[in-house]
Amino acid sequence: KNPIPFHNKWFNDVGDTFAIKSPFYGYIVLTRDASVTKHMLQKNHKVYYKSKIQTTYLSKYVGYGLLTSSGDYWLKQRRLIQPAFHKEKINNLVSIIEVAIGSNVKNIKDDGLVDLYSIMNELAFDVVAKSLFNFSAEKDTLIRLQFIIEKLQLFIVKELRLPYKKLWYKLNGDINYHMKLVKESQDIINNVIEKRRQSKKEHDDLLDMLLKAEYEDGSTMTNKQLIDEILILFVAGHETTANSLTFTLKLLAEHENVLNKVEAEVKEIASNKLSALEEIKSLTYTMSCIEESLRLYPPAWITDRVNIEDDKVDDYFLKKGTILGASIYELHRNEKYWKHAEAFKPERFSKENKKDIMPYYMPFGAGPRLCIGNNFAMYEMVLAVSAIVKKFNISSDSKKIKINPLITLKPVDVKLKFTLKGHDK
Numbered sequence: 001k002n003p004i005p006f007h008n009k010w011f012n013d014v015g016d017t018f019a020i021k022s023p024f025y026g027y028i029v030l031t032r033d034a035s036v037t038k039h040m041l042q043k044n045h046k047v048y049y050k051s052k053i054q055t056t057y058l059s060k061y062v063g064y065g066l067l068t069s070s071g072d073y074w075l076k077q078r079r080l081i082q083p084a085f086h087k088e089k090i091n092n093l094v095s096i097i098e099v100a101i102g103s104n105v106k107n108i109k110d111d112g113l114v115d116l117y118s119i120m121n122e123l124a125f126d127v128v129a130k131s132l133f134n135f136s137a138e139k140d141t142l143i144r145l146q147f148i149i150e151k152l153q154l155f156i157v158k159e160l161r162l163p164y165k166k167l168w169y170k171l172n173g174d175i176n177y178h179m180k181l182v183k184e185s186q187d188i189i190n191n192v193i194e195k196r197r198q199s200k201k202e203h204d205d206l207l208d209m210l211l212k213a214e215y216e217d218g219s220t221m222t223n224k225q226l227i228d229e230i231l232i233l234f235v236a237g238h239e240t241t242a243n244s245l246t247f248t249l250k251l252l253a254e255h256e257n258v259l260n261k262v263e264a265e266v267k268e269i270a271s272n273k274l275s276a277l278e279e280i281k282s283l284t285y286t287m288s289c290i291e292e293s294l295r296l297y298p299p300a301w302i303t304d305r306v307n308i309e310d311d312k313v314d315d316y317f318l319k320k321g322t323i324l325g326a327s328i329y330e331l332h333r334n335e336k337y338w339k340h341a342e343a344f345k346p347e348r349f350s351k352e353n354k355k356d357i358m359p360y361y362m363p364f365g366a367g368p369r370l371c372i373g374n375n376f377a378m379y380e381m382v383l384a385v386s387a388i389v390k391k392f393n394i395s396s397d398s399k400k401i402k403i404n405p406l407i408t409l410k411p412v413d414v415k416l417k418f419t420l421k422g423h424d425k
C-alpha cells in the first residue's frame with residue numbers, strides 16, 4: 001500500500017540498487033544510486049524506453065502525447081513542442097500566470113485552519129488552464145474538465161495498484177464510465193481548438209503556440225494530436241505543482257527562521273517595483289526554498305524505464321526487458337550524497353553551494369526526457385509563494401508531514417492557517 005518504507009528498508013539492508021520479482025510485472029530493479037539513474041535517463045537513454053505503466057496504461061486514459069509516447073514519435077513531438085517551453089516563450093506567459101495566481105490568492109480565506117492542498121490544486125489547475133487557453137474557455141467548462149481529469153487520475157492509480165481487479169472494473173462498469181469521461185474531455189478540448197482555429201485574434205497562450213508549431217515538412221498538428229498533448233499538459237502540469245506548493249508552504253510554516261527570511265526577501269523585492277519576470281529572478285532565497293522542498297518531497301518520486309537490449313551498468317547485468325525504477329525520493333535523501341539529508345536546509349541551493357549537489361538532484365528527471373515544464377513550474381511556484389507570503393502570515397497545526405506515494409507524491413491532510421497581514425486587513 002505504501003512502497004516508500006518497503007523501498008527504504010531494502011535500500012538500507014542490501015544497498016542502493018537491488019532487484020525484486022513481482023508476480024505481475026516480472027523482474028524490477030530499484031535504485032537510489034545517482035550514476036545508475038543517470039545511466040538509464042541520460043547516458044544510455046537510447047536503450048531505455050518508458051515502461052507500460054507510463055505508456056499503455058496511462059495513455060489509455062490521457063492519450064498518446066509527450067509523456068506517454070516513446071521512440072521516433074516522441075522525438076518528433078518533443079522537437080515540435082519544446083520551443084513553446086523555451087525560457088523566452090515562458091517569459092511571455094508570466095503575465096498570464098501572475099494574473100491567475102493573483103485571482104486565486106485573492107480568494108484565500110482568513111478563516112482558521114484550511115485544507116491547503118485543495119487551494120493549491122485549484123490554483124495550479126487554473127494556471128495551466130489559463131496558460132493553455134487564455135480566456136477561451138467558459139468557467140463551467142474548465143470546472144468540468146478539472147473534475148474529469150482528477151477522476152481519471154484517481155482511476156489510473158486504482159488500476160495500477162490493484163491490477164488483479166481489472167476484470168472486476170470491467171464487469172462493474174468502472175472502465176466504461178471512465179472511458180466515457182475520456183471522450184467527454186476530448187470533446188471539450190476539441191471545441192476549444194475549433195473555436196480558436198476560427199478566431200482571428202492573437203491570444204499569446206500555449207494553444208496559439210501549439211497551433212502554429214510546424215513539423216520539418218511545414219505541416220502542423222491535427223486536432224487529435226493537439227487534444228492528446230493538451231490533456232497531457234494538464235495531467236503532467238497541475239498535480240505535480242499543486243503537491244510541491246503544498247509541501248513548500250507547509251515546510252515554510254514549520255520553519256520560522258526560513259519563513260522570516262522569505263518574507264524579508266519578498267518585502268524587499270516588492271518595494272523595487274520590478275516586472276514579474278525580474279521579480280522571479282531576484283527572489284533567489286525563495287527559489288532555494290522551493291528547490292529544497294522539491295528535494296525532500298519530489299512530486300515525481302519515482303520514474304521507470306525498460307531496457308530494449310541487454311545492458312551493463314556498474315557491476316549489474318540487466319537482461320533485456322527488465323523494469324528499472326529510480327526512486328528520486330530515496331536518491332534525494334541518500335546520505336551518500338546529502339549531509340543531514342532529512343533536514344530542510346534551503347542554503348544547499350545557494351549559488352555557491354549548488355554546483356556540488358546538482359549531480360544528485362533530479363526532481364524534473366534528467367536527459368532528453370527532462371520535464372518540458374520545469375521552468376514554467378519554477379516560475380509559477382516562486383510567484384505563488386511570493387504572492388501568498390506578501391498577503392498572509394501562515395502557520396500550521398502539526399510538525400509531521402504525511403505523504404501518499406501514488407503516481408505523484410501527494411501530501412496528506414495538510415492544514416494551514418492564513419492570517420491577513422496588517423496592511424491587507
Ligand code: HEM
Nearest residue numbers: 066067236237240241244300303364365369371372373377
Ligand atoms: C513541480 C512541478 C513538476 C515536476 C516535479 C515535474 C516532474 C517531471 C518529471 C520528473 C518528468 C520526467 C518523467 C520521466 O522521465 O519519466 C516530467 C516530464 C514531463 N513534464 Fe513535468 N513536472 C512538473 C511540472 C510540469 C508542468 C508545469 C508541465 C507543463 C505545463 C509539465 C509537463 C511535462 C511533460 C509534457 C513531460 C513529458 C516530457 C517528455 O517525456 O518529453 N511538467 N515532469
